[in-house]
Amino acid sequence: MAPLGLTDADALSDRLLFAIPKKGRLYDKCLNLLAGADIQFRRHARLDVCLVLNHPIALVFLPASDIPSFVGKGNVDLGITGHDVILEAEMEEHVTEVLRLNFGKCALQVQVPEHGPIKNVEELAGKRVVTSFEVLAGKYFKEIDERLGLTGEEGKEKTKIEYVGGSVEAACSLGLADGIVDLVESGDTMRAAGLHAIATLLDTEAVLIKSTRPKPNRPPALESLISLVTSRIAGVIAASKYVVCQYNVLRDNLPAASSLTPGRRAPTISPLEEAGWVAVSVMVEKKRIADIMDGLVKIGAQDIFTFTLDNCRV
Ligand SMILES: Nc1ncnc2c1ncn2[C@@H]1O[C@H](COP(=O)(O)OP(=O)(O)OP(=O)(O)O)[C@@H](O)[C@H]1O
Numbered sequence: 001m002a003p004l005g006l007t008d009a010d011a012l013s014d015r016l017l018f019a020i021p022k023k024g025r026l027y028d029k030c031l032n033l034l035a036g037a038d039i040q041f042r043r044h045a046r047l048d049v050c051l052v053l054n055h056p057i058a059l060v061f062l063p064a065s066d067i068p069s070f071v072g073k074g075n076v077d078l079g080i081t082g083h084d085v086i087l088e089a090e091m092e093e094h095v096t097e098v099l100r101l102n103f104g105k106c107a108l109q110v111q112v113p114e115h116g117p118i119k120n121v122e123e124l125a126g127k128r129v130v131t132s133f134e135v136l137a138g139k140y141f142k143e144i145d146e147r148l149g150l151t152g153e154e155g156k157e158k159t160k161i162e163y164v165g166g167s168v169e170a171a172c173s174l175g176l177a178d179g180i181v182d183l184v185e186s187g188d189t190m191r192a193a194g195l196h197a198i199a200t201l202l203d204t205e206a207v208l209i210k211s212t213r214p215k216p217n218r219p220p221a222l223e224s225l226i227s228l229v230t231s232r233i234a235g236v237i238a239a240s241k242y243v244v245c246q247y248n249v250l251r252d253n254l255p256a257a258s259s260l261t262p263g264r265r266a267p268t269i270s271p272l273e274e275a276g277w278v279a280v281s282v283m284v285e286k287k288r289i290a291d292i293m294d295g296l297v298k299i300g301a302q303d304i305f306t307f308t309l310d311n312c313r314v
């Protein structure tokens, strides 16, 4: 297929436009989701728009921070980005968060030097804060400034929020800031920079979004394509969250077994050739499986196996 340039508007007019972060933390996970949903494409080097081979969809690779406004303004139909980015772009009323995607999980926190004089956000208020999230940090400290009566008069300085595009954690040691507001996942970056958290502004994860005001005259077929893509991605996410657990247990112990593994709807129970025994097959949340297997052993279950799911519709 010939490479597609951004000017080839005709090639895009009947397609669902789906924005994907072009780099950064969310990029690889998004590619896994697209593969799991069987959305096939070949991206030509340096081109940020590409046609999907097996659906009337065009993928648009954009900076994660630009995706909320593209979707919110209706230029793009669907997108994946962080919940934090939507709030920072003040697009929460213009986009609908259709699905939480269970990756890109982190927290937006206020961090200060661990061995410095500042112990809480009230002590940081009125001083210098460096961040890539100047809208969210601005709103957060405005409320604190107002509460503390920091009006901007002499001796009552408001908090000064300064924007930097990256490596925010370096700002305190470089003497640019008394504290920072930045994303934290494992905490490794902040620990290495000698910082620690004194407050959390919000918890975030990647989300699938669609516009609350889609383009007028969008063909109905594209509406059903949004539902199809959403349902496929939901299946991939569910498959990553659950395992199938199968075990044998005495029929008399089924009530205890069922309360440990109730399943999403109900466990599947099949008789075994050996009298008094049944086989149980059930979906279990991956993060709970070790505890549940311990519990099953305690009630006398045997031959306990788990299977990972490649994909599902639930
Ligand atoms: N450490 C992290 N752990 C999990 N998710 C994160 C982390 N850092 C960022 N994210 C999520 O990914 C989104 C994009 O962040 P990222 O740092 O990848 O931005 P970028 O500017 O697109 O990439 P880059 O930092 O490479 O320029 C964030 O808004 C957040 O939702």
Ligand SMILES: O=P(O)(O)OC[C@H]1O[C@H](OP(=O)(O)OP(=O)(O)O)[C@H](O)[C@@H]1O
Binding pocket: 024, 025, 166, 167, 168, 169, 182, 183, 184, 185, 186, 187, 188, 189, 190
């Ligand atoms: O708590 P951790 O697991 O250490 O993750 C936190 C780091 O991840 C993000 O930056 P990223 O690495 O994406 O680079 P950036 O500083 O260029 O944004 C964030 O800005 C932190 O620096």
